[in-house]
Amino acid sequence: MYIIPAVDILDQKVVRLREGKYEDVTVYDTSLEEMIAKYQGNGTELIHIIDLNGAKGDFSNQSYLFDIIHKTDMKVQYGGGVRSIEKVKELIDAGVHRVIVGTQAITNPTFLEELSHLYCNGVKCSDHIVIAIDVLDEVIKYSGWMESSPIKLINYIDRCLKLGFFRFLCTDINKDGKLGGAGVELYKKLLDHSxxxxxxxxxxxxxxxDVRELDSLRIESCVIGKAIYEQRISIEDIKEWNLRQLITF
Known part of the structure; x- marks a missing residue:
């Protein structure tokens, strides 16, 4: 299992939200460039960037983010307000390695089907797509966790798989931002099914x-953010873990 360090950006600042609430925000005294420079090293080549402005339809951070992406060798897994086929292509053309889609995939019945037929840089765009599933008590939430989907969690995964999408970012909302341990039971259920x-x-x-417990479940990777900023997991811990995984792969 691979550790993907996470950085959330709001107004070009590194922040963390608690349970997705913009009014409950912690701003950290560092920059995205500084965080990427710290993470980059043997075994760690992927970073998870969430544009919180973009999640609200405000893409004022985009040129700033694109400039950073062009300057780094780190691969970027990007999320935040990706609600059109054109935006997916724009991000991939700009050098984003993986694009996270969430709300639009749930609310627009044709979005994923259209995306499954699209090619980006000569390969199917589905190879670069991560389906975000934000879950609260096994209910899929969207639109900043404000809305609930009537689609059953397992049924949604099955539909995505049929369309050729196989990589899922699953956030247990009950756990997010609380540093109380990962949603192990939820992940077990998903992997037992698929x-x-x-x-x-x-x-x-x-x-x-927590990382070791997740590793025992056959999970491909995990995203870590707040535990790093709160100094519960060090950057060296992540580098050492990822390098060991690379060597033993």
């Missing part, structure tokens, strides 16, 4: 013990 999915775990990871 062992072939590439699952990215997110939310609640507070220690390397």
């Amino acid at each position: 062992p072939i999915i590439k699952l990215i775990a997110s939310g609640g990871i507070s220690s390397m013990d």
Whole structure:
């Protein structure tokens, strides 16, 4: 299992939200450029960037983010307000390695089907897509976790798989931002149902013990943010873990 360090950006500042609430924000005294420089090293080549302005339809951060992406060798997994086929292509053309789609995939019945037929840089765009599933008590939430989808969680995964999408970023909302441990039971349920999915775990990871527990579940990777800023997991811990995984792969 691979650790993907996470950086959330709001007004070009590094921040973390608690349970997705913009009014409950912590601003960190560092920049995106500084964070990328710290993470980059043997074994760690992927970073998870969420544009919180973009999530609200405000793409004022985009030129700033694109400039940074062009300057780094790190691969970027990007999310935040991706609600059109054109935006997916724009991001991939700009050098984004993986694009996270969430709300539009749930609310627009044709979005994923159209995306499944699209080619980006000569390969199917589905190879560069991560389906975000934000879950609260097994209910899929969207639009900044304000709305609930009537689609059953397992049924949604099955539909995505049929369309050729296989990588899922699953956030357990009950766990997010609380450093109380990962949503292990939720991930077990998803993997028991569909062992072939590439699952990215997110939310609640507070220690390397949590990482080891997730590793035992056949999870492809996990996203860690707040635990790093709160110094519960060090950047060296992440580099050492990822390098060991690379060597033993």
